Amino acid sequence: MAKKGDVVINIEKCKGCEVCLAACPHEVLALSNEVNSKGYHYTVKVNSGCTGCANCAVVCPDAVITVYREK
Amino acid sequence: MAENLIKPENLVYEKTKVLTDRVMHYCPGCGHGTAHRMLAEAIDELGLQGETIGVAPVGCSVLAYYYFDVDMTEAAHGRAPAVATGIKRVFPEKTVFTYQGDGDLAAIGTAETIHACNRGENILIVFINNGIYGMTGGQMAPTTLPGMKSSTSPRGRDVATMGNPLKITELIAQLPGTYFVTRQSVHTPGNARKTKRALKKALEYQKLNKGTCFVEIVANCPSGWKMTPVQSNKWMEENMFPFYPLGDIKVPE
Amino acid sequence: MKELRLMKGNEALAEAAIRAGADAYFGYPITPQSEIIEYLMRENPVERTGMIVLQAESEVAAINMVYGAAGCGKRAMTSSSSPGMSLKQEGISYIAGAELPCVLVNVVRGGPGLGTIQPSQSDYFQAVKGGGHGDYKLIVLAPATVQESVDYVKLAFELAFKYRNPIMILSDGIIGQMMEKVELFEQQPRLTEAPEWATVGKKPGRDSVIVTSLQLQSEEQEKVNLRLQAKYREIEKNEVRYETHLCEDAEYLFAAFGSCARITRKAMEMAREKGIKVGLIRPQTLYPFPVDAINKLAGQVKGILTVEMNAGQMVEDVRLAVNGKTKVEHFGRFGGMIPSPDEILNALEQKIIGG
Ligand SMILES: Cc1ncc(C[n+]2csc(CCOP(=O)(O)OP(=O)(O)O)c2C)c(N)n1
Ligand code: SF4
Ligand code: SF4
Ligand code: SF4
Numbered sequence: 001m002a003k004k005g006d007v008v009i010n011i012e013k014c015k016g017c018e019v020c021l022a023a024c025p026h027e028v029l030a031l032s033n034e035v036n037s038k039g040y041h042y043t044v045k046v047n048s049g050c051t052g053c054a055n056c057a058v059v060c061p062d063a064v065i066t067v068y069r070e071k
Numbered sequence: 072m073a074e075n076l077i078k079p080e081n082l083v084y085e086k087t088k089v090l091t092d093r094v095m096h097y098c099p100g101c102g103h104g105t106a107h108r109m110l111a112e113a114i115d116e117l118g119l120q121g122e123t124i125g126v127a128p129v130g131c132s133v134l135a136y137y138y139f140d141v142d143m144t145e146a147a148h149g150r151a152p153a154v155a156t157g158i159k160r161v162f163p164e165k166t167v168f169t170y171q172g173d174g175d176l177a178a179i180g181t182a183e184t185i186h187a188c189n190r191g192e193n194i195l196i197v198f199i200n201n202g203i204y205g206m207t208g209g210q211m212a213p214t215t216l217p218g219m220k221s222s223t224s225p226r227g228r229d230v231a232t233m234g235n236p237l238k239i240t241e242l243i244a245q246l247p248g249t250y251f252v253t254r255q256s257v258h259t260p261g262n263a264r265k266t267k268r269a270l271k272k273a274l275e276y277q278k279l280n281k282g283t284c285f286v287e288i289v290a291n292c293p294s295g296w297k298m299t300p301v302q303s304n305k306w307m308e309e310n311m312f313p314f315y316p317l318g319d320i321k322v323p324e
Numbered sequence: 325m326k327e328l329r330l331m332k333g334n335e336a337l338a339e340a341a342i343r344a345g346a347d348a349y350f351g352y353p354i355t356p357q358s359e360i361i362e363y364l365m366r367e368n369p370v371e372r373t374g375m376i377v378l379q380a381e382s383e384v385a386a387i388n389m390v391y392g393a394a395g396c397g398k399r400a401m402t403s404s405s406s407p408g409m410s411l412k413q414e415g416i417s418y419i420a421g422a423e424l425p426c427v428l429v430n431v432v433r434g435g436p437g438l439g440t441i442q443p444s445q446s447d448y449f450q451a452v453k454g455g456g457h458g459d460y461k462l463i464v465l466a467p468a469t470v471q472e473s474v475d476y477v478k479l480a481f482e483l484a485f486k487y488r489n490p491i492m493i494l495s496d497g498i499i500g501q502m503m504e505k506v507e508l509f510e511q512q513p514r515l516t517e518a519p520e521w522a523t524v525g526k527k528p529g530r531d532s533v534i535v536t537s538l539q540l541q542s543e544e545q546e547k548v549n550l551r552l553q554a555k556y557r558e559i560e561k562n563e564v565r566y567e568t569h570l571c572e573d574a575e576y577l578f579a580a581f582g583s584c585a586r587i588t589r590k591a592m593e594m595a596r597e598k599g600i601k602v603g604l605i606r607p608q609t610l611y612p613f614p615v616d617a618i619n620k621l622a623g624q625v626k627g628i629l630t631v632e633m634n635a636g637q638m639v640e641d642v643r644l645a646v647n648g649k650t651k652v653e654h655f656g657r658f659g660g661m662i663p664s665p666d667e668i669l670n671a672l673e674q675k676i677i678g679g
């Protein structure tokens with residue numbers, strides 16, 4: 001079974017570009033209905049399928065995502 | 072309840088300390104941000120932060136010095152390779168890079184680019200090719216594809232009157248002064264990781280004093296191309312990559 | 325060790341750069357100043373002092389190399405002649421805006437355009453009024469002898485670092501090409517410590533150093549401009565340099581700089597022999613301009629003739645300094661022509677005494 005992971009999203013820095021969404025192999029991420037103080041819909045976690053692969057964080061242009069993975 | 076994984080020992084990816092905490096001014100989804108981070112991570116992983124001097128261009132990345140946490144000089148439009156030459160000649164032991172867009176590097180700064188590479192200046196040139204002038208509002212660049220629309224080629228680039236797109240990276244690779252020339256992208260996790268590996272190699276090669284390392288990153292400009300970021304990345308794969316194929320162009324023997 | 329030598333102006337200036345402890349020279353050949361880079365290449369100062377010399381692909385590249393090296397806190401310089409100096413203007417503006425020290429040498433030839441390779445002073449405006457874009461000033465030193473060309477190189481580096489400002493040595497083809505005896509000052513050490521504003525690699529515990537002339541907020545750019553203006557006022561207070569000859573009893577005054585002042589001095593002597601009481605003021609700094617000295621003399625004399633190898637440039641600054649107190653006229657030859665003492669004396673008689 002794949003390792004379990006988790007992401008922390010710095011929602012204030014997110015620009016809602018959706019590049020991370022396209023990069024996630026497990027469809028963990030989606031844009032929120034809410035907006036941050038800059039007016040961007042920001043990325044949120046919508047399920048617990050994260051494996052901590054860091055794909056989303058690597059492609060995020062704004063270094064919004066921090067990734068954790070079980071040891 | 073699931074176990075809380077968010078603890079320091081489980082950390083696998085966070086923003087490198089070679090990038091500052093400032094929010095970048097780039098448009099949503101713009102490749103500049105990822106390209107910055109790959110270069111910053113390469114500098115970080117090689118432990119070069121304290122000896123690196125960067126040169127920012129004129130273009131969207133003019134404020135790169137706010138984001139890279141290294142000493143930096145902001146050059147006039149196109150002159151970054153000359154500025155980097157001045158820096159490297161007085162500080163041969165430091166790590167020096169330029170970060171330039173296609174208008175900066177391949178139009179107004181063509182002479183400085185070619186001559187720095189031809190002299191084999193021991194610097195890293197990072198070349199962001201997004202096929203357009205982003206900063207000034209989406210005008211035609213030397214790299215704009217045939218038929219591609221921009222605000223100064225509103226009916227599409229007509230090569231008969233506007234000239235051909237310039238594959239400057241292939242040209243640069245011909246010069247005896249260059250040591251490592253490659254073309255990469257940062258739009259997918261795999262490509263971004265490859266770009267970082269190329270940048271790390273280039274920075275390591277700089278220590279060998281064997282010549283200029285040149286890393287082109289084909290990037291999107293969602294605003295200039297008038298597309299969403301995800302669309303722009305797809306368009307880039309379908310249109311830019313056939314003309315600007317990814318991969319190493321010149322590798323050390 | 326000080327040393328006495330017979331040297332060509334350009335070569336003496338190049339030797340002075342090495343002796344001043346310069347770290348880097350970047351240049352591109354153009355007549356009548358190519359001897360500077362040729363001398364440096366022959367002398368190979370990297371072996372003498374570690375000074376770097378590089379022939380750039382253009383004047384544009386050369387000035388930007390200077391910008392890069394100056395940002396590293398090094399003593400960097402370039403030299404050129406008029407058309408090349410025009411090309412450097414964008415870079416000079418960036419250097420002035422980023423407040424970096426550097427030394428620029430313009431061995432002026434006649435223009436406009438490709439003009440002539442013969443000597444001229446027609447880049448006075450370009451040197452003292454800005455040259456490139458934006459509100460900035462260079463300190464402009466105008467040597468009249470080979471000796472001054474040498475001494476001003478050392479002075480220029482001192483002033484450049486004192487004020488973090490580009491300094492221009494405005495020479496011309498006469499001074500660049502003539503042979504004179506010079507006393508060369510002794511070798512100065514190159515800089516060993518980098519100033520805190522220099523890009524040297526980020527040290528732990530300090531912010532990164534940013535060398536830039538960009539301010540996106542108008543309020544911030546205005547602050548930069550105000551800071552620059554305050555610096556220029558300081559320079560105007562401290563750095564005015566000029567020489568006067570026979571001004572004590574003068575009823576008329578010549579004003580001339582550089583090589584033209586030498587010829588004008590001859591004309592002054594001829595006038596004195598004829599009983600015309602004329603003196604000479606020779607600004608050695610064209611910016612800051614000796615406004616007070618000229619204004620004071622204007623209260624004493626019946627008229628001032630500026631003598632220039634151009635169509636009338638310094639005359640405007642003299643008129644501003646005189647502020648209507650007395651008549652000011654210009655006499656010039658240009659396009660590479662050099663005025664003779666006879667012509668100058670004649671102009672004084674026609675335009676000032678008789679006019
Ligand atoms: C001498 C000069 N000419 C023109 C400009 C205006 N200008 C600023 S950025 C730019 C084009 C930048 O395009 P590119 O290098 O492709 O970078 P991008 O903005 O796309 O990242 C131009 C023409 C300038 N600042 N200076
Ligand atoms: S890639 Fe980054 S900025 Fe874009 S939506 Fe995802 S988290 Fe936000
Ligand atoms: S770390 Fe991997 S699995 Fe987890 S959200 Fe990011 S891309 Fe998806
Ligand atoms: S204009 Fe284009 S290149 Fe510039 S920040 Fe926006 S998307 Fe990026």
